[in-house]
Amino acid sequence: MESCLLDLECSYCGQRYDADQLQTTSPCCGKVLLDRYDLERAATTLTGASLGRRPWTLWRYRELLPVRDPGRIISLGEGGTPLLTAPALGRELGLSRLLIKDEGQNPTGSFKARGLAVAVSRAKELGATTLAIPSAGNAAAAMAAYA
Numbered sequence: 001m002e003s004c005l006l007d008l009e010c011s012y013c014g015q016r017y018d019a020d021q022l023q024t025t026s027p028c029c030g031k032v033l034l035d036r037y038d039l040e041r042a043a044t045t046l047t048g049a050s051l052g053r054r055p056w057t058l059w060r061y062r063e064l065l066p067v068r069d070p071g072r073i074i075s076l077g078e079g080g081t082p083l084l085t086a087p088a089l090g091r092e093l094g095l096s097r098l099l100i101k102d103e104g105q106n107p108t109g110s111f112k113a114r115g116l117a118v119a120v121s122r123a124k125e126l127g128a129t130t131l132a133i134p135s136a137g138n139a140a141a142a143m144a145a146y147a
Contacts, residue, residue, distance in 0.1 A: 010026035112141075
């Protein structure tokens with residue numbers, strides 16, 4: 001299983017860029033760059049059966065994550081957090097079933113661990129030596145843990 005990342009696409013104008021060049025925003029418009037993946041190729045290995053055999057972390061979806069070299073993955077065991085039933089709250093809200101995702105079980109106590117594990121792994125894979133994030137909260141704590 002390997003990343004099926006194709007390239008990066010400007011979220012504003014659609015211009016495409018090399019995914020293996022470190023970039024923060026699109027050179028054309030200064031807008032967010034979006035990952036584009038070869039979904040047909042990903043579908044050949046990312047199946048229900050294969051997921052059942054993979055570790056219960058976010059990295060089980062490697063085909064749809066940008067890190068190409070598995071040796072560059074920085075992981076503290078993020079992802080695979082439990083879904084908890086909340087029957088009393090569900091009844092109070094008039095729902096027949098309510099599930100709550102407990103993202104506090106991530107290594108840094110927040111869902112931010114997922115994104116920062118991927119971002120830091122990919123940034124380091126592309127040669128970044130310095131990382132910064134405009135946060136004083138959960139995102140900063142997650143980046144510090146993974147950097």
